[in-house]
Amino acid sequence: GHSFRxxxxxxxxxxxxxxxxxxxxDIKEAFEPIYRQLxxxxxxxxxxxxxxxxxxxARWIWRRLKPRLADLSKIVxxxxxxxxxxxxxxDE
Incomplete structure (x- = not known):
């Protein structure tokens, strides 16, 4: 498989x-459901x-995480x- 960080x-x-x-x-808790999905x-x-x-x-993660993390500023x-x-x- 392929790995991403x-x-x-x-x-x-x-x-x-x-x-x-x-x-x-709190950041880890918000990201955990997305991580499990990927x-x-x-x-x-x-x-x-x-x-x-x-x-x-990155955009896919942003769209799922932003509602959980109002202070989200970037995804790398x-x-x-x-x-x-x-x-x-x-960008929409």
Whole structure:
């Protein structure tokens, strides 16, 4: 199979009391259902990923994650350590 590395970024004001924008555990919890849908799956068989380029995958993840993470600022999908893409918002 093929492997991708996904980075989820959030942006916003740093909570002065906590010292963070968002708890990493909350980001992981929001991403987990998406991860389970993708992990060890033939991506071409998932609706919306019939042509699973890095760019298409990043946008697909964004559209599912943004409703769960209001502070989502970008998705990075890497196919290798030197190639990948950055998606910073919906283009529709």
């Amino acid at each position: 996904v980075e989820v970024h959030v942006g916003g004001p740093v909570d002065p009391r906590l010292g963070w924008i968002m708890d990493f555990a 992990d060890h799956r033939y991506l071409n068989e998932i609706e919306g990923l019939e042509n699973p380029t890095s760019e298409v995958l 999908v890497r196919e290798t350590c030197t190639s990948g893409c950055v998606y910073e918002g919906d």
